[in-house]
Amino acid sequence: MKNINDMQEIFEPSKFRSHIEVDAPTTKIYRFHGAMVHPTGAREPVGTENLLLRECLLKNTDYVEGIVVYAGHETKAMLNNGGPRYKRSTLERQMNQDVIWCVLVLILLCVIGAIGCKLWLQAYSGLKEPYKTEGSSDSSDAFLAFWTYIIILQIMIPLSLYVTLEMCKIIQVYHIHNNVDLYDPETDKRVECRALNITEELGQVQYIFSDKTGTLTENKMIFRRCTIAGTEYNHPELENEGKSSKLGAALSIVVNPKLVEDLNVQGHLTEQGYTAQQKHAARIQEFLLLLAVCNTVVCSHHPHCDLMNSSGIIEPAPHIFETSSCERLNEIDCITVNNTECNSHSSNDKYARLEESRSVTPSPPLNSHLYSDSRRSPHVPSLSPITSADASPTTEEASQQAAVKSSFKPKLLNIPSLPFLGSKRNGSNSNLTDEQKAKINRSLRSTYDAKPIFEAESPDELALVDAAYRYNCRLLKRTPISVVVDVPGEGILDYEILQVLPFDSTRKCMSVILKHPRTQEIIVYCKGADSAVFSNLAPVEDDSEQKQIINRTQNQLNSYASKGLRVLVMAKRILTLAEYNEWYTKHQECELLHENREKRIQESYSNLEKNLTLLGATGIEDRLQEGVPETLASLLASGIVVWVLTGDKPETAINIAYSAKLFSSHMEVLKIMARSKDAAENTILFYLSDIEQHSDSDFGDVNISSSQASTSSGIPHRRARSGQRGRSRALVVDGKTLTYILDKRSNLTLPFLRLTTYCSSVLCCRATPLQKAYIVKVVKEELKMRTLAIGDGANDVSMIQTADVGIGISGQEGMQAVMAADFALSRFKYLERFLLVHGHWSYDRLARMVLYFFYKNAAFVFLIFWYQLYCGFSGAVMIDQMYLMLYNLLFTSLPPLAIENIFNYSYFESSSFAVVSKTLDKP
């Protein structure tokens, strides 16, 4: 919140008079909006960027001060945690049915017994005690016999089966968790089983839905190619790159010499107007600037060290070295801001205040506390270190100073302590000599020479910023309101950020609005998917230079995509102040809206991202994870249908699919990329009729005439078999076609699914998270298949939750997927062993165990029932009561647990894969 600081220097709850109006608690994690109503009546919008969710971790921040909006059961985390997740497996559902059958059999036996009892009593007219109770009719005796039978035959209902089953699953989970083959030494992570009751479902998976980025690929982006104003620059792969990336080293790129050359033309800028080369150089310059600026990368020069300890007390760093460095910061603060006001600007007092307010908690005396009293002063809010007054320095020196200051604002920097600081620690810090100042400045310079640590939400941004850094266009500092960049030839520039238009999956791009520090130009830098950016370019004349550039860029993009690179397009737009103000006021209105706010804001964003000028494009490589092709190949070989759902361009995705062995050269690739509903329908029907004719001729009498057959589960599967036995097929669908297909009104879903049953792998490009989830749902419900979804990012969460088995990859994109998943793997390659060995074992063993359980109980019950024929249907049991009680508990509890679960080393492991492929073949 920008403005809250203006209003109130120190956040003090007792002085806080504003109201906050927010939504009623919902389950939507990424939706939050409301407004803060100040006593003056002014409304200030609050959105997701103001919200910290439960279990968030602070990074690079000592502490935050906030207001609890949702608490307890109303927190989004709690609302999303729909109680203990209970996915019931198919085996369990089948088992429940069988148990119901058991009950029916039991009742049948009891009725037979009761009737037998009555008949037996009737057969002997002169029966007396004890065979017959005095004065009661045969029927009433038979009725009593019925209940007697219920009691003695109740073992038929295997109540202990549920307990045993759960115990077995816990043991299985234990074994999965402890499998050394599923342990990833790089991340030091084992497989994590979050759901305890669906282990056997793993062995029954028929469809796998996989995310691509981060799941199949490393999600470690490498800047490979870029095209700037139509000129292409390549960054070939280093030879040792493969190894270094495995060891987690930073991914660096080789600088392209031609680009450097082209860029350096600018150095000889003359007054006589721009030459073509210089124009090009300026474009490159701008392109690099965009790479460095248009993102949300946080840049820090040193690893963050936290000042707040676990009990919430701000304490000085534990040992002298760090204390000195912290203090030194204060000093530097003082120096750079204003020497005379140094005392008042020290932040120690704030810590002291915090300490006082937490007086309930016993806290150790602070070193800094000793002399903080003398510095008691107005509070400097730590969250926005640069006040707006400092934001637009006019001279080079000023801007440098501001940059210095802002870069040093983070409270703790671990620069090796300079000698003079150590000696001056306890002295007065206001009377620094010029020499010392110079030293400090030198040290600041040296810190800029070292490469800063970039931290970004997405690895793409990281790769871009890194690439810009390679070309000396250095991102030095980013705060919510400004960004400091070191631009070659121009020095350090401090741009004011007017607005950040964050990325979302519908717009498929993000933008920043900057104010140039010198020219005061308002520039919109936009980066996004090619489809999104190209359609928003400013109209150009047909044979202008710009048009040529666009065409060339488009061609190069296509070649990038066919090489499997991820494509991002960069563009810019220059706004006049009036234009900006107009947009800004409209946008403010949108932000205050309550209904349709998200949509309106997005519309407002896209209003701004129009009339763009193309700058260039980048191709980023996302390397496949180790072992992915082998894993996919063996999954396909075992008869599992693999769908890859990705947001990438079809060309990129197809390329990745080939290199991941999802598609192979002998496969027939069917593509459905329709631009209208009718076209989609025609394509699907064409493919269908084509395939069905073939399979008809191949497998003569397979009856395919009934088109509704696909609604029943058995038939399409058989067809899938027959389809696979012929030539295997792969299907590619793009997002637009998917919208037609998944639209309920189009009635295309069933034909589409019927088509997919003929394909061993399906690739959906340009799919949104919602579409992903919907596809999984449709396959699960219409084809009645056991589905598994695997993904790593927040956009896979809905898919993971929809599928029968959800697997999260605990990779780079946070924990959301893992939180939603039933199992968490650290690499995709473990899926093979996870499914084909553990899944198979779990299912095999549990199935055997359940059958054994039914068998042993039925054997026991029928034995007792048999005896009834010989004891006058009296309900006598020929076995001692003690044995009767202990039968389930003692005599037969261990075999299912032990033999079926632990000690039954089913099959030799290596052949297990083969065995699985055979067992899965059974419909």
Place this chain on the structure above:
Amino acid sequence: MSPDSAETSVKSKRPSDSAFKQQRLPAWQPILTAGTVLPTFFVIGIAFIPVGIGLLYFSDEVKEVTVDYTHCSNSDGNVCADIIAKDRNASCNCTIPFSLETDFQGKVYMYYGLSNFYQNHRRYVKSRDDGQLLGRLDPNPSSDCIPFAFEFNNETKQKLPIAPCGAIANSMFNDVLRIYYCPPKTTSCNESNRVVIPLLKKGIAWDSDKHIKFKNPPHPTGDLRKAFEGYSKPKSWRKNIYELDEKDEENNGFQNEDFIVWMRTAALPTFRKLYRRINHSQTSYKNGLMRGSYLLEVEYWYDVKAFDGSKRMILSTTSLLGGKNPFLGIAYIVVGCICLLLGITLLFIHIKCGKSTSEMINVNPRTPWTPQ
């Protein structure tokens, strides 16, 4: 983090590589192939048939004769069953001649058999008081015994507890069976020329029953009659419990072996219980019973007509494997034959259209699937 440091660091989450955790415990999983199944069948077949023959031989060694006397008639030609149906206390004796076709060598046992008698009925089985049978007499017998717990004495107007109480004891078999040897070359076997075969009353019950589960109530004078004072006999008994064997103190009261044998209920409605042992100490019966004609004399007391039952007397020798039971031998022979037959059939199939073991084991994901 490099793999090396992960291994060396103490807090590594790497699972330990133990046989249990990695599911590598030794196990044996038989793979059924023609090479293992066929020999198994043949071995079972070849092993079982001789065993079956042996069992059948031992069973055949056992000599047995059964005399059904349910519908026997007394010397006047009246059917005893009818007589006692009219008057429960009327005495009726009948004699039935029977003959042994072969010599019964070795020890010979005498049984009585009942059919259609549901000693295994739930309500019947529990109708006893084990505490009482252990000699702990209680004026209030266990409620399990009801309605065989108390006797209402019309003379004294008293309600007396019954000892032994319960339906089992109440229904005790009380026919008296005797057998006589009729010397050969005599036309009729009558009281003058028949020879009483000596029978032993003891040694027919289980030792554990006799010495542990059944005890007479203690009495200072040692007089059993006194010990049972205040207790009535079961309704359908003719004698009191202390009159079961007045000649032998050890075989009287609850410890009477006939009583003990009866109290051990039979599992099936048709059963036989040991009644007497032939006394082989006498010279003429040293080697068992010789073939010839015999006479069974019955004091007919026990009514089986009410439940459509039958009564019989069985004389039998024993073998290594107990009584006569050809079932086990036949079962062995049948199973053996089936195994042999299966073995031969499977061998034939295997030779005609089998696959080699290596072919069976070397199934991999790329093996073409051939529908059978």
